[in-house]
Amino acid sequence: MPTEKSKPVVAFYGLTCCAGCQLEVLNLEEELLEILGHINLVQFRMGSSAKHPGPYDVCFVEGSVTNEAELAHLKELREKSKVLVALGACATTGGVNALRNGRNIEELKQSVYGDASHVRTLPQIQPLKEYVKVDYELQGCPIAGDEFIEFLTALLTGGEPSEKNYAVCVECRLKENICLMKEGELCLGPITRAGCGARCPSVGFPCEGCWGPVPQANVESEINMFSQKGASFDVVVRKFRMFNASMEDFMKQLKKRLDIEWL
């Protein structure tokens, strides 16, 4: 066990999101106490009233930047942290928060609040790396507990956390699942980064792409497959946008193919 002084100073912060990724860390009930033996967790407002002004060795940030105050806060955290890790879909792809992108923000606000003059919010949601340097990203909505442990272990032992640059299909095959695409479903597994262990397809639900696009995703072939199954443009766009509406390359390829102005 490391001594108190040699333990890295670790902080967790949340921007706008459901807090599900911080919760996934608390959900590591079996491992939590052991993890806490290896780090000096100084800031975790969801679980502790202790406060620590920084600097931090490692700072985990979940959620999206939705207003100027959050942007300033993120920049401050960046300055205070040796390593900054974006935690979960809201921080790495914008997640469902980015479904606002491409729509008229004033109309959206007005429809929720009526008089929305007191509501300050940005029209576009972007991954955190668009605002500050992000050292590592842990994907998913929510993140996977085992990936978090794997990541932390690599970091604590001085190794380089591994990146899974292959698609969900690989994990799905390893689990010997029946391919949902072959069953007629519209599954984003072929173009989505692995890491979840093919969580959704394993319980009969097609992948929704929450781990973000796999590098060199063959978007065109995916659109072709969806079209062959009779999916309308509208359906294809909704499937792609669900967790990836702020992924520019992804949307560009979609736009090239479908020629929809607001993508």
Place this chain on the structure above:
Amino acid sequence: MVVAKFDIHHIARVEGHGDLFVELQKGKEPHVEMRVTEGTRLFEAFLRNQCFAEVSHVMSRICGICSHSHAVAALRAVEAALRIEPSHQTIQLRKLMLLGDMLESHALHINFLALPDYVGARNIVEMLPKYQKEVQRALQLKKLGNELMELVGGRHTHPLCAVVGGFTHVPSLTQLESMKKRLRAAIPDAKGQIELMGNFTDPQLVRRSQYLAVKHPKEYPIHDGQLVTDMGLQISVPEYQTMIKERNVPYAHAKFSEIKGTPFVVGSLARLNIAYDQLSDTAKQMIQQVGLKLPSYDIFQMNIGQAIEYLHYLDHAIEIIDELRRTKLEPHVAKHEARAGMSAAAVEAPRGVLIHRYAFDARGKVTSADVITPTAMNYANIEADIRALAPTLQDLSKEEAELKLNMLIRAYDPCISCSVHYLHTC
């Protein structure tokens, strides 16, 4: 003249971001602002044009802690709007999802969020040296809820296999039997949790408020029923807008709610006050043993209320599993098609009544959506409670006063991220 001022930035050990501002002036009503600073999320707005089948998956993302409650409320509202009849098996499995959510969230709130204040710690880790056994127990009780959600919903945060009309995947008989064993084995620990919370009788804040729960004729509030207050009001869920009135406040990204012009309470104490007689026998025995008097108007008893409910919900989950074990469980999705329609549904989330309402066009696309979360319902009452508590704070040190204010807010187990999107009237 200002005699005392409290400005608490980012209230800890609650879900989401909120600040509290209190100013006490001589001869005047205390000025209280529960500032909801969480960024706005616009769920109801960007949901428009999404297909009915996607609604529950988007809306579960409102909240990590109560994602199963949001998913079930959304599925039931969608089905009511599209006139889809789920099977009895589907309803029972959904109850298990809600019960899993209750177990996990209650164990988290009681032990991780509320308890440290009562034993002079800032978090559960600081409790370890003195309360090793209790901390280990808390982790196990929390895990059990997660396991139940994972077993039925396919994942403990943001369920996967619960879809409009039914389930794409169901647990096996062996899995259900093993789950039942673990639920039964947790009963002594659930009792221990009640006894522990029964030790803490301070602080208190007794103030007669009105209480609201989803009341069902056959079971303690969880999955379905009418909106019932302890003052005798009763309406069906789709008419909720005639009962619950919301207003914008300039310092919050959430709307505040009232019934008949006064604040109200939802959550464990509301459920207990309204449906005490529907609790399981073991839960009733424990109420006797710890000497809890119901109805109770002491808001701090939300905490022990959750501990009582943990035991009841264990019993309820065991009962449902016993019934399901006698049937043939198979993935089943009721036949359905897109059509125009509008309806609402309410469930009991861990923090209280949760209402979802949707309208669809003929293609089954969302034309309007409305979600009222329990935390948003409680805000106005939190402020009213703080106004009542405020005069007693003047004799305390700043630290003690702030602790008391924090404890009061935490007793409501607020879920602030949930609350920041709000009413859309179409």
